[in-house]
Amino acid sequence: MITLLHHAFCPHSRYIRLALGEYGLECELMEERVWERDEEFLALNPAGTTPVMMLDGEPPIPGADVIAEYLDETHGLERTSRRLMPATATERAEVRRLVSWFNDKFYNEVSGPLVTERVYKRFMSAEQGGGAPSTDVMRAARANLRYHLAYIGWLARTRNFLAGDRLTYADLAAAAHLSAIDYLGDVPWNEDEAAKAWYVRIKSRPSFRPLLNEWLAGLPAPAHYIDLDF
Known part of the structure; x- marks a missing residue:
């Protein structure tokens, strides 16, 4: 199960939500108001930014660019023509x-x-x-x-x-x-x-x-x- 800590108007969060949608991956959304500097959230991502992706039994994956690369490696390669990264x-x-x-x-x-x-x-x-x-x-x-x-x-x-x-x-x-x-x-x-x-x-x-x-x-x-x- 994928959980995405996000904010609805965070552009980086929207980017990852689109990527998840293109790969047909469902996720549970949890709103995070980064300006509140919640200690539990900062423990997951010391940078204090959204999004952060959580997977059962795995360490948190923070940051839009890191999450996108992870999705490409774990889901993109198998999708050939629907992969969100080119071949070369x-x-x-x-x-x-x-x-x-x-x-x-x-x-x-x-x-x-x-x-x-x-x-x-x-x-x-x-x-x-x-x-x-x-x-x-x-x-x-x-x-x-x-x-x-x-x-x-x-x-x-x-x-x-x-x-x-x-x-x-x-x-x-x-x-x-x-x-x-x-x-x-x-x-x-x-x-x-x-x-x-x-x-x-x-x-x-x-x-x-x-x-x-x-x-x-x-x-x-x-x-x-x-x-x-x-």
Whole structure:
């Protein structure tokens, strides 16, 4: 049995949930509010970040990149054409480059600040850094999003999927981060039709449905969020 310690709006958690869905693996979800610095959670992952994957009788597996590699080694190899990593080392390097781009650069510049300001801070005490969202932080993140969206659009125009001919971890990472901020209505889809068309393809996959069906009380998503045709 797989247990995933996550937060519904953590982009890295969404990435792993998509990967699990693509591999047809069910999991039990347990919400973790990392800003509370729970001692039991920190014992599982001293970095204090989500997600953390738990398997019966095995040590905890913390971090989205580590979990993704574990899933590839334990479930991807046997799936051949449905594997989320390509067959050659060169192709895998490109997937890893793009996964790092979204899980690190995009997160630091866009999805991390927006989710923190608009979602996490609603539940954080003043001592934990909660309070009113910073308009300066959100303005900077939205400005950064525009060039990231243009880059996704360029990839989508020049390739079938972001890293090559077929679906890989790169597509799931990008879509996971975009989905978290799309719920907030912060993605200017009208600026790049290629990026928008690619995202429609990814969010139409069965693995995406659980994400689209989750709602945050007091913060409704825009109508297009669950609309597979925008």
